[in-house]
Amino acid sequence: MQSKALFDQLRQKAPLVSVGVLSADLMSLGSDLELLERAGVELLHFDIMDGCFCPMMTVGPGFVKAVKTTLLKDVHLMIDEPLDKLESYVAAGADMITVHVESCRHTHRVLQSLGEMTNTNDSARGILRGIALNPGTPIETVMPLLDEVQMVFLLAVNPGWGGQKFIASAQRRLKQLEEMIAASGRDILTGVDGGITQDNIADVARMGADIIVTGSAVFRGNTALENAKSMMRTAENAAKSINTNAT
Ligand code: DX5
Ligand code: ZN
Secondary structure, eight states: OOOHHHHHHHHHHOSEEEEEGGGSOGGGHHHHHHHHHHHTOOEEEEEEEBSSSSSOBOOOHHHHHHOOOSSEEEEEEESSSGGGGHHHHHHTTOSEEEEEGGGOSSHHHHHHHHHTOOOSSOTTTOOEEEEEEOTTSOGGGGGGGGGGOSEEEEESSOTTOSSOOOOTHHHHHHHHHHHHHHHHTOOOEEEEESSOOTTTHHHHHHTTOSEEEESGGGGSSSOHHHHHHHHHHHHHHHHHHHHHHHO
16 A cells, blocks of 8 residues: 555655557567567566547456566556446556546546555555556646645557657646646656657657657667666766756
8 A cells, every 4th residue: 555665765766667568479478578578678668459439449357467577567548437347457566547527527536446455466565656648638737636646647649559749738738747847845756658759769868858758769780688778877967967967
């Protein structure tokens, strides 16, 4: 139930790259996961789509559970009314669970309910609660929810598929979100998800994102090891450059 330790761990290491597992070739998933572990990736992102909230259907809790990994499981629920499904993802070993503000009639209740659940991997670790916003949803929508989350994710694509183009408004929206979080006096991790590649990850890190989700870019071209390493290094250097300029 205590998610502070996990939060602190991520806060300290930010910016972190969370790799979208569904972009991997499932025939070589085991070896690709080993490559990600060797690259130093810490978060594995599961895009759960139900064919209702967004057009595609992907996987469910059975898949999340079946993936054996030392990486933290970052579960992104793009499903209608997730309240009754939360327990199954917690039982599957989720360390971080994000729901969409657009998918719940009672978002606050969903987040409260998640806050009462215990991490099945390690009860001391807690579960980080996240809220995600589609590109067309006003940032202010999350303001009443800030007491109940440790992460806010902005989608830089409309949810549905990997490999889409980054929507530039994410930059302005992230700035607005960070101002809102700062004004609230809370410490909340911000994330950007969708359309992030080798070419724009530095910009996204400079925008101040703490968690950067990337799927297809890690599994195309070079090996997942080389891609993940180079994207992490680029993000770290870009974040360092803004911190250095700020001091
Ligand atoms: C959007 C998903 C993303 C996406 C990431 O529908 O939430 O996580 O699949 O994949 P890329 O990096 O390929 O956009
Ligand atoms: Zn996602």
